[in-house]
Amino acid sequence: MKRKIIHIDEEKCNGCGACAEACHEGAIQMIDGKAKLTREDYCDGLGDCLPGCPTGAITFEEREAPAYDEEAVRAAKAARLTERMQGRHGCPGSAPRTMTGGCPGSAPRQMNASPAAAPTSPVASQLRQWPVQIKLAPVNAPWFDGAKLLIAADCTAYAYGNFHNDFIRGRVTLVGCPKLDSVDYSEKLEAIIRENDIRDITIARMEVPCCGGLEYAAKQALQKSGKFIPWRVVTVGVDGRIVED
Numbered sequence: 001m002k003r004k005i006i007h008i009d010e011e012k013c014n015g016c017g018a019c020a021e022a023c024h025e026g027a028i029q030m031i032d033g034k035a036k037l038t039r040e041d042y043c044d045g046l047g048d049c050l051p052g053c054p055t056g057a058i059t060f061e062e063r064e065a066p067a068y069d070e071e072a073v074r075a076a077k078a079a080r081l082t083e084r085m086q087g088r089h090g091c092p093g094s095a096p097r098t099m100t101g102g103c104p105g106s107a108p109r110q111m112n113a114s115p116a117a118a119p120t121s122p123v124a125s126q127l128r129q130w131p132v133q134i135k136l137a138p139v140n141a142p143w144f145d146g147a148k149l150l151i152a153a154d155c156t157a158y159a160y161g162n163f164h165n166d167f168i169r170g171r172v173t174l175v176g177c178p179k180l181d182s183v184d185y186s187e188k189l190e191a192i193i194r195e196n197d198i199r200d201i202t203i204a205r206m207e208v209p210c211c212g213g214l215e216y217a218a219k220q221a222l223q224k225s226g227k228f229i230p231w232r233v234v235t236v237g238v239d240g241r242i243v244e245d
Helices: 018-022 070-085 163-168 186-195 209-225
Strands: 002-008 028-031 034-037 058-064 148-153 172-176 200-206 231-236 242-244
Touching (some): 002 034, 018 028, 070 186, 148 186, 148 209, 200 209, 209 231
Antiparallel strands (some): 002 058, 231 242
C-alpha cells in the first residue's frame, strides 16, 4: 500500500540516536553509527522522531510500504519491557522469583545460638513474588496469570500498620512512586493488564496529591487495555487510617 512514512538521509545523520530514542514504536535502530528504519510496519507515520533530529536527516515521504501493524508494535514493546526489567543489564536482585508460604526469610531454620544472630520478624511476610517495583516487574511473569493485582504507592506500606495482611495477602504486589521515579507507569501497567489474566485490581494510594499520578496511571492502563476488570481505590491517610475505600 502507498502511505506516508519517514525517510532517513544517512549522509545527514550524525549518529546521535535521538530519533531512535524518540521512536516509541521501535521502528528505528542504530546500526553502524547510523539511524535506520528497520521495521517499516512499526512506523506509524506520525513523526515523533522528527523533532529530535538535530541535523534534519528525517523527513516524510509518500511511497509503497507495509501497513502499520499496531498489534506487532504492542507485542514488541511488551517483549522489550520484559527483557529490560528482568535485570539482564541491571541489578541481579531484580531477577524474578516466586515465593510460596510467605517470604523465604521468615521460614524456620536451625541456627546456632549467637549473640550476633540476626533478628527475625515474628510476623510472616505475605509477599508472593519478586521484584515488586513496577519498573522492574516482567510483563509476562507467570505469577500474573489469574492474579489479584495490588498496585500500591510506596508510602502506603509504611503508613498502614497491617499492610501485609490486609493488602498484600493473596495478591501480586506492584509498588511505585510517580513523583520519585518521574515516570508515567500507564504504558507498563497497560501491558501487564493486557497480556495477562488479571482477576481484579486494588489501587492503594496515600491521601497526598502526588499519589494521584499512580491512581491515574492505573486507571488509564485499565481503560487502554480494553478489558473490564473489577477495581477499587483505597486511600490511606498519613496517620495510617483508611480515609476512603
